[in-house]
Amino acid sequence: MNMAAIYAGIPLTLVMTALWxxxxxxxxxxxxxxxxxRLRVWTAVLLWVCGLAIVxxxxxxxxxxxxxxxxxxxxxxxxVKTAVPVMLLxxxxxxxxxxxxxxxxxxxxxxxxxxxxQAKASHPRFVIPVYAAGAASGLNALSTIFxxxxxxxxxxxxxxxxxxxxxxxPFAVIRRRYQAMLNCQFLIKPIGExxxxxxxxxxxxxxxxxAGVGSAALLERNASLLPEASDMMNHHEVDEGGxxxxxxxALHTHDAHHGHANGVEVAALTGDISAPADVRFELTAQKQSxxxxxxxIVEAWxxxxxxxxxxxxxxxxxxxxxxxxxxxxxxxxxxxxGYNVPNAMDGxxxxxxxxxxxxxxxxxxxxxxxxGTYWFHSHQQASExxxxxxxxxxxxxxxxxxxxxxxxxxxxxxxxxxxxxxxKAFGNEDQKQFKHLEPGNKIKLRIINTDHQSQKYRLQGxxxxxxxxxxxxxxxxxxxxxxxxxxxxSGGRYDVTFTMPDHPVxxxxxxxxxxxxxxxxxxxxxxxxxxxxxEESWEFDLAEYGKPxxxxxxxxxAFDREFTMIMGNRLGFYNGQLRFLWTINGKVxxxxxxxxxxxxxxxxxxxxxxxxxEHPMHLHGHHMTVLKKNGREVKAxxxxxxxxxxxxxxxxxxxxADNPGMxxxxxxxxxxxxxxxxxxxxxxxxxxxxxxxxxxxNLPD
Numbered sequence: 001m002n003m004a005a006i007y008a009g010i011p012l013t014l015v016m017t018a019l020w021x022x023x024x025x026x027x028x029x030x031x032x033x034x035x036x037x038r039l040r041v042w043t044a045v046l047l048w049v050c051g052l053a054i055v056x057x058x059x060x061x062x063x064x065x066x067x068x069x070x071x072x073x074x075x076x077x078x079x080v081k082t083a084v085p086v087m088l089l090x091x092x093x094x095x096x097x098x099x100x101x102x103x104x105x106x107x108x109x110x111x112x113x114x115x116x117x118q119a120k121a122s123h124p125r126f127v128i129p130v131y132a133a134g135a136a137s138g139l140n141a142l143s144t145i146f147x148x149x150x151x152x153x154x155x156x157x158x159x160x161x162x163x164x165x166x167x168x169x170p171f172a173v174i175r176r177r178y179q180a181m182l183n184c185q186f187l188i189k190p191i192g193e194x195x196x197x198x199x200x201x202x203x204x205x206x207x208x209x210x211a212g213v214g215s216a217a218l219l220e221r222n223a224s225l226l227p228e229a230s231d232m233m234n235h236h237e238v239d240e241g242g243x244x245x246x247x248x249x250a251l252h253t254h255d256a257h258h259g260h261a262n263g264v265e266v267a268a269l270t271g272d273i274s275a276p277a278d279v280r281f282e283l284t285a286q287k288q289s290x291x292x293x294x295x296x297i298v299e300a301w302x303x304x305x306x307x308x309x310x311x312x313x314x315x316x317x318x319x320x321x322x323x324x325x326x327x328x329x330x331x332x333x334x335x336x337x338g339y340n341v342p343n344a345m346d347g348x349x350x351x352x353x354x355x356x357x358x359x360x361x362x363x364x365x366x367x368x369x370x371x372g373t374y375w376f377h378s379h380q381q382a383s384e385x386x387x388x389x390x391x392x393x394x395x396x397x398x399x400x401x402x403x404x405x406x407x408x409x410x411x412x413x414x415x416x417x418x419x420x421x422x423x424k425a426f427g428n429e430d431q432k433q434f435k436h437l438e439p440g441n442k443i444k445l446r447i448i449n450t451d452h453q454s455q456k457y458r459l460q461g462x463x464x465x466x467x468x469x470x471x472x473x474x475x476x477x478x479x480x481x482x483x484x485x486x487x488x489x490s491g492g493r494y495d496v497t498f499t500m501p502d503h504p505v506x507x508x509x510x511x512x513x514x515x516x517x518x519x520x521x522x523x524x525x526x527x528x529x530x531x532x533x534x535e536e537s538w539e540f541d542l543a544e545y546g547k548p549x550x551x552x553x554x555x556x557x558a559f560d561r562e563f564t565m566i567m568g569n570r571l572g573f574y575n576g577q578l579r580f581l582w583t584i585n586g587k588v589x590x591x592x593x594x595x596x597x598x599x600x601x602x603x604x605x606x607x608x609x610x611x612x613x614e615h616p617m618h619l620h621g622h623h624m625t626v627l628k629k630n631g632r633e634v635k636a637x638x639x640x641x642x643x644x645x646x647x648x649x650x651x652x653x654x655x656x657a658d659n660p661g662m663x664x665x666x667x668x669x670x671x672x673x674x675x676x677x678x679x680x681x682x683x684x685x686x687x688x689x690x691x692x693x694x695x696x697x698n699l700p701d
Contacts, residue, residue: 012060013141019053020134027098027130030121036108039121043106050094050102050130053137057091060140071650072631074566074608078149078586083140090136093129101126131167147570150586150610217573224573229695230590231688232351232662232680239593241561241603246684248596266352267689269661271342273365277320279313283334285356285378285390286326292430296418300389301328307428308412308450309392315371315399321364323356331355331697332390334364335379337491338470338641339394340621341366343661343686348620349380350690350698351662351680357697371398372471373446373493375412381699383452383670387417391450396471403467405497408444409435411520413509415451424451424509424517433520434527437500443522445496445507449488452669454614454644455517458485458536459498461505466545468495472623472639475547486540489616489644491668504528543626543634553602553625553654554637560601567645567667567677569611574675581675582611582667588676595665595681601657609645618642618668619681621659628652642668662686664700674701 026046033039064084068076105121143149238248247263283303290298290307303309313319325332333355335347345366346352356362377391393410415424423430437443444467449455463479466486470493480486488494498505502524509517521527548554568583584592597603605624607617623639629651645651666678678701692698 009060009063009144010141012056012063013137013144016053016056016060017134017137017141019049019056020130020137023049023053023130024134027121027127030105033121040106040108043102043121047099047102047106050099050133053133054091054095057087057137061087071648074564074606074650075610075648078151078568078610081151082149083143086136087140090129090132094133098126098129128167128170131170135167147572148568148610148612150566150568150583221573221576221578224575224588226575226590227693229691229693231691232682236591237593238596239563240596241563243561243601244598246596246598248594248682248684262685263687264660264685265687265689266343266662269343269686270345271366273318273367275318275367277365278317280320280322281311282322282324283309283392284324284326285328285332287328290389290428292416292418292423292425292428294420294423294430296416296420296423296430298389298416298418300416301385302389303392307389308414310395310410311376311392312395312397313368314397315368317368319364319366319368322361323364324361325356325358327358328385328390329358330385330699331357331380332378332385333362333380334376335382335620336364336366336374336376336394337618338374338493338623339366339370339376340623340659343621343659343663346620346661346663347376347379348664349700350692350696351664351688351700352690354690355380355697368396370471371396372468372473373410373448373495374471375448375450375491375493377450379664379700381674382701383674386450386670387415387452389414389416393446393448395446402473403444403497404442405444406441407437408446409520410446410448411507412448412450413455413517426518426520430518432518435520435522436527437522437524439500439502439524441500443498443500445494445498447488447494447496449490449492452490452671454487454489454492454616455509456485456487456539457494458483458508459496459505460508460534461503462498462501464496464498466494466540466542467497469493469542469638470623470640470642474545474638475549477546480540481537483534483537484540485536485538487644489642489668490670491616491618491642492640492644500524506533508533542636542638543629544636546636546638548635549625549637549639551625553656554627556602556654559604559654561595561597562604562606563595564606564608565617565679566608567611567615569613579675582613582615582669582672582677584677584679589678590676592676592679594679596684597657597681598684599657599660602654603657604652604654607643607645607649607651607653609647609649612647613669613672614644614646615672615677616642616644616668617665619655619665620663621661621681622655622657622663624653624655626651626653657683660686662688666701670701 023046026042030039030042033042064076064079240246285303286305288300288302288305290300292298323334333347333349333353344352345364349355353362374394375391376394378385393412411426413426415422447457460483463481465477465479467474467477500522505522507520566585568586570581570583572581574581574588581588609615618641623641624643625639626634626637628634630649643651643653660683663681664678665681666673690698692700
């Protein structure tokens with residue numbers, strides 16, 4: 001409903017603006033009518049044009065009411081507090097002042113003196129409401145297209161002064177013309193001169209409005225410049241979620257900023273790593289030219305010179321990974337995506353460590369307590385570095401297998417920039433693969449999506465089960481029928497199992513045609529030359545899948561803290577550059593709020609996506625339990641570290657604050673994170689050890 005309203009609102013506001021523009025032209029020229037009859041004809045036309053515009057305005061307001069009824073207050077708050085008042089007051093001014101005058105002119109006697117009709121048709125109280133309605137509709141159209149209002153921010157509040165600036169010059173011109181008529185000094189000028197006057201009036205109005213908008217934009221641009229250096233506690237707003245005040249209440253005072261009695265620095269939050277390592281790895285970040293199976297060449301940034309290296313350990317083992325930077329000039333790190341390591345091992349530059357520069361190394365050490373499918377990637381300018389290949393898989397085998405499989409395959413999907421353009425691939429396999437299996441074999445697919453966008457998959461030829469999401473087991477997963485598709489968020493992982501039948505089975509990506517990317521064809525003998533692609537039957541909904549998860553969060557009657565994250569979009573500045581911004585609560589980092597918690601808190605977060613794109617929201621260091629979708633309790637709560645929130649959707653999730661530190665909480669469409677769709681979760685007794693910015697070279701996204 002929300003997206004339908006947004007998309008319907010765009011043509012509605014555009015057509016409404018066009019109608020009011022036409023009405024403005026007509027109302028401006030009424031006093032120049034050649035006769036009373038022609039004046040009444042044009043008045044009738046004006047009434048119809050304005051009437052149609054009012055009907056469209058009513059339809060737009062009904063759309064907003066519909067969104068409120070279907071989605072709730074958070075989906076309409078910004079619009080109701082900014083666009084709706086401007087629209088209502090300007091259109092009501094037409095209904096209350098201009099329309100009665102129009103009807104009166106239309107009904108005037110045929111012998112009414114033309115000079116009286118001209119004076120009535122040029123009264124500012126009659127003309128200006130039409131101009132105001134047109135200007136308000138135009139501002140609403142621009143807002144609908146370029147800046148969906150989330151919360152009343154500076155640019156949204158600027159609609160009122162912008163409206164006044166737009167109509168100020170026309171008001172002065174119309175008032176002067178009306179006074180001339182009252183004083184019998186009005187002369188009808190040639191049409192060319194009248195058009196020139198009108199054009200000058202419109203141009204001057206736009207220049208004044210442009211000057212106002214330009215001044216506001218200059219202020220915003222300067223405010224958007226990122227500091228040369230700052231620590232991660234240097235936020236403009238601390239949100240404590242309505243809970244007991246934390247030690248961060250006085251964040252911006254000198255004493256609170258630099259320490260408190262029981263504070264601990266991030267660098268000290270290593271966990272217990274006194275035990276010797278059970279398994280050691282070395283990963284060297286280096287530039288490497290890699291060839292895909294199609295022959296396309298990727299100028300990649302890699303770990304150990306290969307695409308998507310695999311690290312495999314046993315649950316409970318102490319893991320040690322030495323990262324060496326050979327030649328990545330901008331520096332690198334390793335973030336263990338979805339793995340709840342101690343904070344100092346999380347791999348976020350400027351927050352949990354400094355970047356590893358060329359010739360330097362850094363050692364990560366943690367105990368592999370979580371079994372399942374995970375991955376790792378650089379978090380230094382991640383939108384660029386992950387795109388170029390600095391990632392791999394982390395597989396943690398459980399101490400005790402709960403499901404028997406005969407074989408497994410890691411499917412790590414990525415889109416590569418190659419010598420032949422952008423190509424999707426499973427690792428370095430960008431063409432159809434063929435895998436031979438025996439009938440009756442049980443197969444596990446560990447599917448990892450490293451792309452910025454969610455990806456759709458479909459298993460054709462057999463029923464299957466989704467046994468794990470983001471490393472967390474699904475309880476009693478039911479079989480999903482042949483041709484059922486499923487969508488994995490950016491950064492997400494699904495474990496999929498099936499039993500090989502006596503006929504081919506195919507894993508497809510993309511839409512129902514299967515032409516959107518690579519594929520794998522499993523066969524029991526000679527692979528078929530051609531495989532028929534059937535239509536997908538339906539798309540899997542995790543909210544209704546498997547046995548419901550039960551934990552302390554699903555049974556909680558209340559939470560210690562409750563936060564809200566409203567995702568939006570607008571045209572604006574980030575670090576001095578005009579960009580299409582993806583916002584949290586109307587702002588981008590570092591102006592997004594910092595969520596403050598105490599260790600042991602039960603925390604609930606509400607995600608609301610008011611924007612025009614999906615947002616895979618990823619919380620470091622914790623797994624979220626999904627409780628509600630679109631305001632309704634999910635039938636089967638599940639745990640995830642990367643929750644994909646589609647446009648128009650809302651979710652309520654909860655987590656236990658049991659991993660002290662300073663944690664990123666961001667959109668894992670890394671292009672969105674790169675322009676500020678980031679905030680931080682901060683435990684109140686934790687202090688920074690590092691700084692971000694150009695001075696340190698620590699640039700996380």
